[in-house]
Amino acid sequence: MMNRRQFVVGAALAGPFAGLLANPAMAAPKNRAKGSGGGGYGELRLVKDATDGVSRLRLPEGFRYRSIALADSVMADGNITPGAFDGMDCFKSTGGKVRLVRNHETRVQAPGGPGAPAGSNPYDAACNGGTTTIEVDLRGNPNNWGDVSSWSSMTGTYFNCSGGASTYGTWFSCEELPGGSDLGQSSGPDPFPGGHDFFGNGAWNLEKKHGYVYEVDSRWGPGENPVPTPITQAGRFTHEGAVMDNATGYLYMTQDDFFAPSGLYRYIPPNNAQKDRKVEDGGTLEMLRVVGIPNAKLFEHQEPGATYQVDWVKIPDPDPTYPAEFPWIATLGSVSSQGQDQGAAGFSRLEGIRRRGRKMYFNSTQGGQGREGASSTFGPGFGQVWVLDLARMQLSLVFEAAPVPGDGPIEPGNLPALSLPDNIAISPKGALVLCEDGTIDAPDRGRGFSIPHNFVRGLSRDGDLFDFAENMVNDSEFTGACFSPDGKSMFVNMQDPGITFEIRGGFGKGPW
Numbered sequence: 218m219m220n221r222r223q224f225v226v227g228a229a230l231a232g233p234f235a236g237l238l239a240n241p242a243m244a245a246p247k248n249r250a251k252g253s254g255g256g257g258y259g260e261l262r263l264v265k266d267a268t269d270g271v272s273r274l275r276l277p278e279g280f281r282y283r284s285i286a287l288a289d290s291v292m293a294d295g296n297i298t299p300g301a302f303d304g305m306d307c308f309k310s311t312g313g314k315v316r317l318v319r320n321h322e323t324r325v326q327a328p329g330g331p332g333a334p335a336g337s338n339p340y341d342a343a344c345n346g347g348t349t350t351i352e353v354d355l356r357g358n359p360n361n362w363g364d365v366s367s368w369s370s371m372t373g374t375y376f377n378c379s380g381g382a383s384t385y386g387t388w389f390s391c392e393e394l395p396g397g398s399d400l401g402q403s404s405g406p407d408p409f410p411g412g413h414d415f416f417g418n419g420a421w422n423l424e425k426k427h428g429y430v431y432e433v434d435s436r437w438g439p440g441e442n443p444v445p446t447p448i449t450q451a452g453r454f455t456h457e458g459a460v461m462d463n464a465t466g467y468l469y470m471t472q473d474d475f476f477a478p479s480g481l482y483r484y485i486p487p488n489n490a491q492k493d494r495k496v497e498d499g500g501t502l503e504m505l506r507v508v509g510i511p512n513a514k515l516f517e518h519q520e521p522g523a524t525y526q527v528d529w530v531k532i533p534d535p536d537p538t539y540p541a542e543f544p545w546i547a548t549l550g551s552v553s554s555q556g557q558d559q560g561a562a563g564f565s566r567l568e569g570i571r572r573r574g575r576k577m578y579f580n581s582t583q584g585g586q587g588r589e590g591a592s593s594t595f596g597p598g599f600g601q602v603w604v605l606d607l608a609r610m611q612l613s614l615v616f617e618a619a620p621v622p623g624d625g626p627i628e629p630g631n632l633p634a635l636s637l638p639d640n641i642a643i644s645p646k647g648a649l650v651l652c653e654d655g656t657i658d659a660p661d662r663g664r665g666f667s668i669p670h671n672f673v674r675g676l677s678r679d680g681d682l683f684d685f686a687e688n689m690v691n692d693s694e695f696t697g698a699c700f701s702p703d704g705k706s707m708f709v710n711m712q713d714p715g716i717t718f719e720i721r722g723g724f725g726k727g728p729w
Contacts, residue, residue: 288715339373
């Protein structure tokens with residue numbers, strides 16, 4: 218653990234979250250009982266889904282919701298909606314409508330299985346993931362919901378995770394697994410044998426290399442999507458999110474390496490992406506480094522107000538091709554190790570990333586403290602939130618989740634206030650939305666780690682953590698939170714069984 222002399226402390230952030238760096242709640246938020254309002258919108262209560270009357274969510278009083286664009290439903294183009302809903306964002310359309318572009322984190326691609334829909338211009342016909350676009354009419358009055366239509370907008374990819382938006386209305390869809398046709402058949406007793414990815418995909422069932430970022434235009438209608446083009450020089454690794462800087466057109470990207478330190482990256486396109494309305498391949502990939510601290514262990518517990526000056530190191534080979542029997546677990550670090558050899562910083566499982574002005578906010582899912590030795594995946598804590606100020610090239614800790622209040626196992630009455638934040642969103646007022654993925658280790662390696670439900674949490678500009686929504690269906694994560702341009706509707710996914718919710722209510726009366 219780094220000592221206090223190694224920090225560049227006290228450089229206050231301007232704009233949103235300026236007060237968080239000095240707020241004691243950042244390092245040790247109050248651990249509240251499940252369902253507490255805690256400075257947000259009030260206590261949570263069961264609310265029935267307006268679509269069918271089933272109670273799927275607990276929400277504050279005055280909020281209501283409906284389910285739309287469900288998994289396995291038939292879309293306007295005749296295709297079946299894929300499952301495993303993940304990252305998503307909201308784009309303004311015409312005539313009082315918005316469009317949501319939604320990722321699908323499909324996993325095992327079985328030969329002879331569904332694959333990509335016929336005639337859908339897939340990247341890899343063996344893969345049934347990609348993105349769908351959902352058009353929602355917001356002109357309905359408070360007692361009526363607007364019409365919804367959906368269609369395939371990118372096909373033939375897989376394990377499309379968090380993603381993010383450009384400045385000109387496109388969506389970056391990111392594959393979280395660097396699998397593909399260059400990995401041959403599995404062999405040997407190794408628990409992570411060579412020749413396939415984590416879910417067993419390889420040359421036997423995939424036709425192309427994977428692990429890339431793709432750009433999807435929210436303006437494409439049904440049947441208008443071209444064959445996807447991977448941005449290969451943006452890296453072939455365990456991608457999560459990708460968001461464009463409004464000043465430079467650079468992409469800032471997160472990595473979720475399950476078993477080793479992850480990196481924060483930026484991709485410098487060879488073209489003027491904002492002028493061309495497209496990010497071209499052939500640019501430069503770089504990885505973040507903390508000035509003066511080689512291989513900074515940012516996944517460890519951080520002091521309140523921790524701020525670092527950063528620079529970037531170039532990745533020599535961003536798009537590796539692997540020998541047929543290359544150990545899959547080694548593919549996870551084949552790009553990040555190139556940066557770490559030059560002193561790049563290590564985080565724990567970087568996932569959601571979003572921009573406000575020239576500040577990038579992103580989640581480190583298992584950064585911090587309190588879970589040491591409790592998980593099979595990499596990271597000792599319950600989660601961190603970071604912000605990168607691009608104008609100053611300063612990285613600052615916004616929030617670190619506290620350990621559970623008691624010394625015993627995690628159980629009702631002894632739960633963390635925040636458990637493994639994954640996707641992130643920024644509200645119209647500049648506060649944060651944190652989607653939890655905190656039940657994946659239940660029970661966690663014999664230590665009694667069991668959190669029954671995930672929440673959508675809020676983090677106010679004053680540093681107050683509060684509950685907004687609780688999943689009452691199962692232990693699935695929340696994903697894809699975003700707001701309509703007018704701030705009156707919030708959209709969020711329940712990854713499994715595959716539900717997108719539109720939530721309405723008095724957002725303007727609270728922190729969001």
